[in-house]
Amino acid sequence: MGQPPSAPRTMSGSRARFDLGIVGSGILGCALAHHAAALGAGRILLYDRDHPCAGLSARGAGALDTSGADPWTRRQARESSEEYRAISTRWGLGAHRAEGELHLARDEREARRLEELRATLTEEGQRVEVLEADAVRERLAAGAPRGVRSGLFLPEGATFSTAEMTFAYAELASQAGVDLRWGYGEADLVREGTGWVVRTPVASFSAREVVVACGTRAPRLLAPHGVTLSALVERWQACRLRPPRLAAPFPSVREAGAGLYVRSSPGGRLVTLLRPENGATGDPPMDASADFAFLERVAREMHEVLPGWEESRVEDSWAGTCLTGPDGRPWVGRWPALPTLYVAAGLGGKGAAIAGAVAAKLARGIVEGSWRDLVAVDPARSI
Numbered sequence: 001m002g003q004p005p006s007a008p009r010t011m012s013g014s015r016a017r018f019d020l021g022i023v024g025s026g027i028l029g030c031a032l033a034h035h036a037a038a039l040g041a042g043r044i045l046l047y048d049r050d051h052p053c054a055g056l057s058a059r060g061a062g063a064l065d066t067s068g069a070d071p072w073t074r075r076q077a078r079e080s081s082e083e084y085r086a087i088s089t090r091w092g093l094g095a096h097r098a099e100g101e102l103h104l105a106r107d108e109r110e111a112r113r114l115e116e117l118r119a120t121l122t123e124e125g126q127r128v129e130v131l132e133a134d135a136v137r138e139r140l141a142a143g144a145p146r147g148v149r150s151g152l153f154l155p156e157g158a159t160f161s162t163a164e165m166t167f168a169y170a171e172l173a174s175q176a177g178v179d180l181r182w183g184y185g186e187a188d189l190v191r192e193g194t195g196w197v198v199r200t201p202v203a204s205f206s207a208r209e210v211v212v213a214c215g216t217r218a219p220r221l222l223a224p225h226g227v228t229l230s231a232l233v234e235r236w237q238a239c240r241l242r243p244p245r246l247a248a249p250f251p252s253v254r255e256a257g258a259g260l261y262v263r264s265s266p267g268g269r270l271v272t273l274l275r276p277e278n279g280a281t282g283d284p285p286m287d288a289s290a291d292f293a294f295l296e297r298v299a300r301e302m303h304e305v306l307p308g309w310e311e312s313r314v315e316d317s318w319a320g321t322c323l324t325g326p327d328g329r330p331w332v333g334r335w336p337a338l339p340t341l342y343v344a345a346g347l348g349g350k351g352a353a354i355a356g357a358v359a360a361k362l363a364r365g366i367v368e369g370s371w372r373d374l375v376a377v378d379p380a381r382s383i
């Protein structure tokens with residue numbers, strides 16, 4: 001797959017020329033390359049400063065749950081889940097598994113929230129089952145939750161591997177003729193007539209149109225061209241636990257009160273994910289490991305919600321900082337003042353769940369000029 005660092009290939013003895021240059025090969029950039037190639041976008045460059053999946057996409061916990069989000073985001077998650085399922089079924093890649101999703105309510109307020117969620121999802125045509133406390137305990141054979149009043153079960157709820165899916169998209173893009181390059185270092189963008197030069201410390205590439213899909217680095221790449229994105233910064237942390245006894249697979253479990261998310265993962269392990277109260281500010285570091293306070297909080301919440309599981313050994317933990325727009329939505333589309341420049345960033349802490357559908361729509365916008373489905377995430381709303 002693709003090209004590791006080597007002497008840059010050139011055409012006509014000069015800079016290699018592309019119709020579309022994509023900077024950043026996380027799940028969004030790779031999915032975009034795949035969709036753009038399928039729509040006949042011409043010669044496509046997919047470039048990463050490190051290697052494919054070097055950023056946040058290596059850290060995603062694989063939750064496809066966007067139940068707390070707005071209808072547009074939920075729709076993208078459903079469509080993405082469908083696409084991930086198709087890729088997993090057809091190519092055996094991406095680890096999409098529909099084991100169901102169980103939402104727990106442990107107090108009156110949460111019970112009301114679940115009732116609202118039930119009404120919304122039913123209206124959207126999703127299958128949901130309301131569960132009494134006993135039925136919740138039966139459904140969760142892996143360990144009976146404490147103090148549960150009610151539950152909502154989504155049979156179609158699924159999980160996947162963000163990293164595996166990113167590589168799957170990269171592989172499909174590469175097979176479709178996309179030129180994958182990586183490892184020449186940080187790229188920046190230089191204007192060249194109406195087009196662009198993707199400039200790296202080692203090589204430069206010309207592109208008629210360019211997409212900035214480089215995650216948390218997007219604002220930095222865009223700023224010299226007058227594109228200012230005012231971002232919210234969220235820090236997410238996760239850990240993988242191995243409980244002493246485990247009946248797996250089991251549905252993923254969401255307990256919104258504590259902010260706890262638990263899912264089964266291959267090898268009978270669990271992943272939990274908590275969103276901290278507040279994020280960092282400034283230029284987000286690519287912080288690699290979860291902090292001690294987070295692990296303490298996981299132990300406390302596990303004890304509260306899933307007694308018996310707090311004995312679990314922590315196998316691994318990790319963290320990362322995500323950007324999102326002030327309205328909680330990403331920026332995806334053409335930058336109005338620069339018609340050959342596209343932004344694809346700000347996916348936030350639930351971005352992997354929507355990347356497939358968002359990339360498909362962006363590819364349609366670039367190739368066919370159809371932007372109808374991306375109005376909600378138009379980067380122009382930042383102006």
Ligand SMILES: Cc1cc2nc3c(=O)[nH]c(=O)nc-3n(C[C@H](O)[C@H](O)[C@H](O)COP(=O)(O)OP(=O)(O)OC[C@H]3O[C@@H](n4cnc5c(N)ncnc54)[C@H](O)[C@@H]3O)c2cc1C
Binds near residue numbers: 047344
């Ligand atoms: C702990 C944690 C758990 C998460 N869990 C979930 C989850 O369960 N479900 C979910 O939906 N989402 C989750 N997320 C969020 C999800 O991981 C991100 O939204 C998603 O991966 C973002 O993808 P991306 O392609 O936009 O960015 P990235 O994956 O960060 O890709 C950007 C790429 O651009 C490259 N790059 C950066 N700058 C440059 C440059 N100047 N030149 C060239 N290349 C450059 C980087 O090397 C990187 O490979 C989680 C995040 C964290 C941190």
